[in-house]
Amino acid sequence: MHSNPATGPSRAATVRLRRHMVNQALQILDGWGYDEADVPLLSPYEQLRGAVGNDVDRELFRFVDRSGELLYLRGDITPTLAWKASQGLDAARLPLRLSYANRVARVQRDFAREELESFAVGFELVGVEGRVADLEVLTVAIDLLESLGVADYDIQLGHVRLAGGLIDAHLSSRELRDDMQQAMVRRDAWCVGRVCEQGGIDADVRRTLETLCRMNPGVAELEELTRNRVVETAQAAGHLKSLLQDLSVLQVADRVRLDLSAVGERSYYTGIQFRISADSWGTVLGSGGRYDDLYGHFGAAQPAVGFGLRMDHLVRLMSRHAQPATAPMIDVMPSDDSPATDLNFARQARRAGERVTLRYRNPERENG
């Protein structure tokens, strides 16, 4: 294959594969009624202030423009899209189904280093709450993965109010709640036990909290949580149980692993939270969740739920498999005497659907 020295053959193949997969993803989302949104590259930071937590805030690239206004670069797309979509939101046109495919700049940890740029593809369903909307987003996410060729995907499904309800009900100190949340994020049952001791939590509740840290909790644990005395926890467990039943009807229940320790991968999550990984890839490929309070911050309170794919990881995973076929390239080297004739030949070949590239003499290569 002809190679471009500026990109190299493998880089070019990766970019081509990504473009192919992004187009395919947008087509699938279009098929489910999601319209591609125009997500601004630069937005005024003032709009976002107070609407998102520290986790989103510290990932943003911010700078002052010539007029002195503080702007941020497109990072986590969900809050930016929520701000944009909430402007002049027409309730009669709900639900709103939005998709996006953009390069984003955010400070993220990736494989023990900081990743500043990545490519995000995702979708948001705005204006519908409850089980059916959650199920729609899970179903579309699954369809996306299957259509993009991810055969061995796995869904980790949780609900942020399951552990969150228990923590809020049993720990009054803000500091201990933060410690408990951190222990939950790490599934560190030992630290959970230590915080329970510090907070004077009784043995039964401690046992329940430690159970939430299990790597692969089963339906029996979830069933028990539906009877928890903390109403919020019981309701969250009931919601997850209903979704599991629905996913079983969709014949994907064997792909689902419960994550009872979920406390909010993003601080704006208020309901379900899910992560998608593949057995053949060691890191999370995408994540999503419900965020019912975010639109309210922008003056247009609406429930919402969405999902985003980490396209760079997905492309690296899929590049192990067959690449989309490309036609061979015809090299045309225009002569110094009659370049127009040669270019005319190239033009005709292009019109006939051939891939053509013009080659020039490179004395350095010839001498080397």
Added chain:
Amino acid sequence: MEIMRFAMPKGRLVEQTVAYLHRAGLLDVDTLDVGRRLVVPLPGVERTLGISMELLLLKNADVPTYVEHGVADIGVAGTDLLEEALPDVLRPATLPYGSCRIAVAASEDIREEDLRQREVLRVATKYPRTASQWFASQGQPVELIELGGSVELAAVLGLSDVIVDLVETGRTLVENRLRVIEVIGHTEVKLIANRALSRRRAAAVDAMIAALNAVSERGNA
């Protein structure tokens, strides 16, 4: 055949962990002759957990990276390392060995009063994040000197005023005429796991932890 990979730092932790896995009935042997091999099968794990497992022998600091990357499914790492590198890994179990104190130490010849009077304290350490957090919490300005090993030497030869390092028995400090000024924390050895483990592998880790916990409970009974 599906194989789980267990990353472990070369050295004493391998011996302790192999013996612990054996006591839990997860391994057929209580010692492993690893020689110079870097990948070693763990005999008996398939029978007990339903999935084969092999040991990856790595440098201490590389264990969390392999697990975060998903090249290893699980691993063993100290919280000293985890709190410095902050890898995005799960920490589903704490192992009952290898815990240490993390302490500020100085030469026996320096008076604590003199140290308190320093405007900016020079601190040599392998743990800059832990050290800076602790001194910041004390309101003490410091100049951090990050070292890769033999940290005690920094205080002995005057490269730093104090060191922040792990202290297990305290013998190395005594032999180098250093003393503990203050214990600022404790480290534990954690079983760590990749976040994106499949259901089958996650179930195997749960079964492993249950067996290990049973040993600890028998030990405490």
